[in-house]
Amino acid sequence: MKIAIAGFQHETNTFAPAKADYDAFASGGAWPPLSRGAAMLQALSGMNLPAAGAIEEARSLGHQVEPLSWAAATPSDRVTRDAYERIASQIFEDLEAQRGLDGIYLDLHGAMVTEAHQDGEGELLRRLRDRVGPELPIVVSLDLHANVTPEMVDLSDGLVIYRTYPHVDMAETGARALRLLHRLMDAGPGRGPRYKAYRQLPFLIPLTSGCTLIEPADSLYGQIPELEGGGVATLSFACGFSPADIHHAGPSVVAYGESAEAAGQAADTLYESVAGQETAFAGRILPADQAVTYAVERSAKGDGPVVIADTQDNPGAGGNGDTVGLLAELVRQRVPDAVIGVLFDPANAKRAAEAGEGAELQLELGSHSGLPGHRPLSGTYRVKRVGDGVFTCTGPFYRGARMRLGPMALLEIGGVEVVVGCKKAQAADRDMFRHVGVEPEAKRILALKSSVHFRADFQPIASEVIVAAAPGPNPVDHLALTYGNLRPDIRLMPMGPTQAAHRG
Template sequence: MARIAVGGFQHETNTFAPSKATYDDFAAASAWPGLTRGEGLFEAVAGINIGIAGFVEAATAAGHDLLPLSWSQATPSAQVTEDAFERIVGQMAEDLAGMEDLDGLYLDLHGAMVADHVDDGEGEMLRRFRDVVGPELPIVVSLDLHANVTPAMVAFADCLEIYRTYPHVDMAATGKRAAAQLEALIAGRGGRFKAYRQLPFMIPLSSGCTYEGPAKEIYREVKLLAQEPGVTGVSFACGFCPADFPDAGASLVAYGQTQGAADGAAESLYRAAVERESAFALEVLSPVEAVREAKRIAAHADKPVVLADAQDNPGGGGNADTTGLLRALLSERAEGAVIGNIFDPKAAEAAHAAGEGAAVSLSLGGHSGIPGDAPLEAEFRVLRIGDGRLTGTGPFYKGAPMQLGRTALLELNGVRIAIASSKVQLADQAMLRHLGVEPAAQKILALKSTVHFRADFQPIAETVLVVVAPGPVILDNRELPFRRLRPGLRIMPLGPAFEGADGRAAS
């Protein structure tokens, strides 16, 4: 039986997003539990599809003694404030320093955190925790598939285990793999040799979906290489592109019993990814094009056509309040279509005050100052109101006790609009059922999500169309005003390379 400290601190930082992540954002519950420190931590995360829940389940079953630090996350946004970073990391370091006779440390991190004062959030916290526990204690970390893995993260952790699915239906499973890695390291069986590679091109967010295409093939290769003799672990990160710092982008890491085994696995996976560069190309539609195509398909389909409002995804740093796709649904007269969730607490409050069946004048959405976007001013009918309390039922949010605040279902010219008081991407059918909408019975569903919705909605969909309406989660990286990437990195597959600090890119 080993004594293992357990904690987590997660944030996916879009440095181009409009809003920062404060301490209060980490403290509040939304789709996941709020900041929980010490006693009650393991109960708070139990049964949820997140890394720490899988780790705790596996490590407890193996008979290990687990000591809780804290776990927290905030909806993706711009930088984590210095106050939030220092308070949370400080709490974790303080608690860790008070734990005696530890055999290991497990951390459930994201891998793409940028703070106001620290580019590499995870690398910095790992450096501090390593200072606390010393150079020999095994540290194992589970990371998001969209981690921007840095040299510091590789150096200060003994093993990084990264999700292998997008949508992330294997978050808890990754925690279980991390538990096996830590157990092996504690027992002296783990691979202490490391190999790390950064890809020469960025992978657009929507191109990393593992249901199809090159990403599916890459993660099949990850599983095969992890079973090679002498190899103890292999992970691939698609990276999180909207992060303007030198280590942004796709990368991979391999571990082995020898340096040769680790290097061989890393080089094989690197070649497999580079050979597929052109296959990661982006395929998207404008809002009007997407709605017209959706209406054409829906006229003869038995299942919903799903539109992904990918660039206003709160799971990538958007505020979920842009109106570009909604306006296209209205202008193209897509009667019967449903769009959600639009984040607008004031509108939700007004709908609740008006009551079901009432008409209410609103200035809906468009409050984030996104270029090309504006509030939609109209008189809406309130079809349904809700308290925002539900439990996720789909593969991604499975078991998550969601708290969306006041919610409402509005109607304007035959288009129904789900609104909420918390920024959570619409990636679970339960979020629509909460407002009386049965997803499978609709003709057109427009969802503020990039890829995670596919886990629960693709099985019921006739087809999925990716839409580029205004929003800060830019899919075409050529539109992002990068200033600080590493020179030579191609910002799109087979696309222009970043030249340097002046921000110029060569075609």
């Protein structure tokens, strides 16, 4: 059968300092740049991305793949109106050229907010349905952090969501979505697993608490395959993306089955399991000074590096990756054998690369986003290594990603090393450090601008992982965010006050 495939990914933090314009999608960085047609197949080949997995699965099932357009940008504030309209238009323009389609697969995130639409994916699906009608099956893969909306459910025939965080199963999720699409196409109009069940949870989940390498998420996601089978085609749990200030932000469960009863029963069972773990989702986090002090004490045992997650400036959640609060604390405590990265500072990365190894520079490093109360870390920095920012990742999360981070440098101040780059990318792969001469396994302390994805490649070498609350635009405590669009009855933190009660 003939399947059209397209992708448009963005995770929107509406509290972040910078928006995603068209160039953010067109230029690439951690993920491939915007591509269309045959170039899309080449750009995604071999990568841990949903569309790549879907393409491979479609071909293995003997289907004909028709690539439309694929684009992704690093998480940030809203997608600009210009970027959204241009990329959506490209998808539909390429779709218009297709004839005789049997199905459509979309690689979306599920937490895209634009300057004009709270629900970027729902709007895209609405426009798509207007063009192809109600009968053509449309199946979508979504990120584990999707804010699933009623419109997404109503306008698609299947939503299939990642089951790991770190997202090591992105390609596999694309393949699972394609298998669902195959079942729908094979069954024909009005038949197959077309019954849907959708449930929204009543509380927001902090990003760091949804990690599937720890409880309660490990057990919750582990039970999903046990609930599938029989009349249940697929079952998903989305943790939601709390930094998106929209009406339908938050976790949800969605199921698809051969009957309304089968889908509903599976959704209810999983919903009750998640709701029963609300207290466990609260998590634990240390202030920056305590996190550094503890890391120094713990690292003295010498059984592997201690990892500190600089979660509140995570580029993977909309931060710019340029705050220096944790770096300043490492320097203040004169921490030996520590490295932090990847700090986003294009001007100083280029300046260091031009100066060359061994140069000493007076720099105002980081904190160039204009966030209130943030200042660069001034001082004398020694350039230890430089790189061109071009390398291929080998870790489980970024596997196969062909990085294009621009000139990079390894700087040193007060005995602490800092990896600086020209493009935003969360530190989720050891090759980001190896590129500038750092062997992560040999360090005592690794401070990473990431929330959870780093665990896929760094947790196996870590003696312990600590989550730090250094100053940044992505606070773990949602009570610190000034929401204006959330449902009034949703709790801002597990077992915390509702939005209505918090606003008074």
